[in-house]
Amino acid sequence: MPVAEALERLLAAAKPFKAVQDISLNDARGQYLASPVQARVDVPAFDNAAVDGVALRYDDLDEPGLTLPMHLRVAAGDPPATLMPGQVARIFTGAPVPSGADTVLMQEDCEIADGRVRLPGKDSVKAGDNIRPAGQDARRNDAVIERGERLTPQAVGLIASVGESRVTINAPRILVLTTGDELQKPEEAPQPGKIYDSNGPQLEQLLIQSGFPNVLREHLPDAPELIRNALTRYLTDPQQRPDVIISTGGVSVGEEDHLRAVLETHGRLDFWRLAIKPGKPFTFGEVDGLPFFGLPGNPSAVLVCYLMLVLPTLRRACGLEKVLPEPVPLPAKFSISKPGKRQEYLRVRCVPGQQSLVLEKHPNQSSGMLSSAVWADGLAVVPVNETVFPGDELDYFSFADLL
Ligand SMILES: Nc1nc2c(c(=O)[nH]1)N[C@H]1C(S)=C(S)[C@@H](COP(=O)(O)OP(=O)(O)OC[C@H]3O[C@@H](n4cnc5c(N)ncnc54)[C@H](O)[C@@H]3O)O[C@H]1N2
Numbered sequence: 001m002p003v004a005e006a007l008e009r010l011l012a013a014a015k016p017f018k019a020v021q022d023i024s025l026n027d028a029r030g031q032y033l034a035s036p037v038q039a040r041v042d043v044p045a046f047d048n049a050a051v052d053g054v055a056l057r058y059d060d061l062d063e064p065g066l067t068l069p070m071h072l073r074v075a076a077g078d079p080p081a082t083l084m085p086g087q088v089a090r091i092f093t094g095a096p097v098p099s100g101a102d103t104v105l106m107q108e109d110c111e112i113a114d115g116r117v118r119l120p121g122k123d124s125v126k127a128g129d130n131i132r133p134a135g136q137d138a139r140r141n142d143a144v145i146e147r148g149e150r151l152t153p154q155a156v157g158l159i160a161s162v163g164e165s166r167v168t169i170n171a172p173r174i175l176v177l178t179t180g181d182e183l184q185k186p187e188e189a190p191q192p193g194k195i196y197d198s199n200g201p202q203l204e205q206l207l208i209q210s211g212f213p214n215v216l217r218e219h220l221p222d223a224p225e226l227i228r229n230a231l232t233r234y235l236t237d238p239q240q241r242p243d244v245i246i247s248t249g250g251v252s253v254g255e256e257d258h259l260r261a262v263l264e265t266h267g268r269l270d271f272w273r274l275a276i277k278p279g280k281p282f283t284f285g286e287v288d289g290l291p292f293f294g295l296p297g298n299p300s301a302v303l304v305c306y307l308m309l310v311l312p313t314l315r316r317a318c319g320l321e322k323v324l325p326e327p328v329p330l331p332a333k334f335s336i337s338k339p340g341k342r343q344e345y346l347r348v349r350c351v352p353g354q355q356s357l358v359l360e361k362h363p364n365q366s367s368g369m370l371s372s373a374v375w376a377d378g379l380a381v382v383p384v385n386e387t388v389f390p391g392d393e394l395d396y397f398s399f400a401d402l403l
């Protein structure tokens with residue numbers, strides 16, 4: 001199955017997460033909103049001065065050089081005041097513009113001395129100059145951030161500006177199951193024939209960095225009975241029941257690859273095997289109504305499948321429409337002379353070229369390697385059946401944009 005079709009099916013199957021949580025805005029950066037935030041107030045709440053200077057009525061500027069006493073002084077935080085025709089007010093940045101005034105002059109553009117101001121003529125000023133109108137940033141009752149949006153620091157600031165101190169976020173619990181008899185924990189001494197688990201730590205950090213911090217992790221041996229028991233335990237314990245399950249390993253064709261069989265008997269297998277490199281044995285299905293992503297065991301396949309297939313699906317379940325960043329077309333600095341049967345995601349670096357940034361490929365693209373993924377700053381996509389020559393443009397996704 002082509003990658004695009006698999007993604008379409010995953011997104012279509014994504015059901016909104018039921019697990020939501022009401023949290024302090026101070027803890028919300030990086031999280032996905034479960035309901036939109038509505039402005040309680042206009043922002044700014046009142047017309048206010050954008051500069052330090054003088055507030056007046058534009059029509060009072062008919063006589064260039066006219067010198068007037070300043071009747072009022074309004075600073076930020078002062079209550080609203082009123083200005084009569086022919087009067088001017090000393091005003092400071094952020095202060096409410098007095099009713100009756102429609103223009104603010106910057107103090108550098110007029111002469112202020114001894115409580116009086118010498119005014120310029122109309123030709124150097126426009127009515128409304130230097131006033132930030134009420135509601136310019138947000139209007140009362142409007143949604144300032146939509147459901148599904150991921151909260152950036154700026155979004156946190158905007159939500160604070162409309163008077164909200166708490167938000168409701170998506171809070172799915174994600175169970176990560178690593179499988180394989182060959183795996184051992186980092187704290188154990190190296191054993192013959194064994195390798196250290198890197199998928200568990202990598203996947204947990206990918207989830208946390210992309211806004212899903214509620215991760216449970218367990219390692220299981222290559223034993224179908226034990227895998228079934230563990231699933232049953234998680235599914236029947238309300239304290240631990242996940243909203244999503246992601247496994248790594250055991251989805252290929254070998255005799256020790258049991259995950260797919262467990263999925264078929266314990267739940268439902270929707271699809272298996274994609275034209276994606278790395279990640280061919282990617283598996284998707286459902287267990288007890290929960291989405292189940294079976295990622296291959298190779299660590300770089302885990303990275304690519306998570307970023308390109310799993311994360312977009314999690315984001316859609318949060319309510320987000322645009323689940324992948326726009327790729328940037330950039331010229332390759334390398335060639336691939338043999339067309340592939342799978343869409344390939346190359347670990348690349350974006351480096352300065354003669355005319356633009358260009359893509360450099362790591363010389364070793366083995367899906368068992370992670371050092372090339374650490375060297376890389378993103379992924380370049382080579383479509384099925386295509387060759388690449390230096391200068392050909394490829395779609396590039398930076399890790400920073402993807403996460
Ligand atoms: N006869 C075939 N063999 C394989 C095929 C195939 O089409 N026919 N596909 C290959 C491809 S492509 C991939 S990808 C792998 C995926 O296999 P599995 O998903 O069943 O994964 P495992 O066999 O369990 O592991 C693959 C590889 O990754 C290592 N691994 C597993 N878990 C971890 C972990 N948590 N941390 C670090 N490394 C891990 C494991 O030791 C293996 O070396 O199948 C190919 N074979």
Ligand code: MOO
Nearest residue numbers: 278279280301367
């Ligand atoms: O699909 Mo695999 O991850 O290329 O080795």
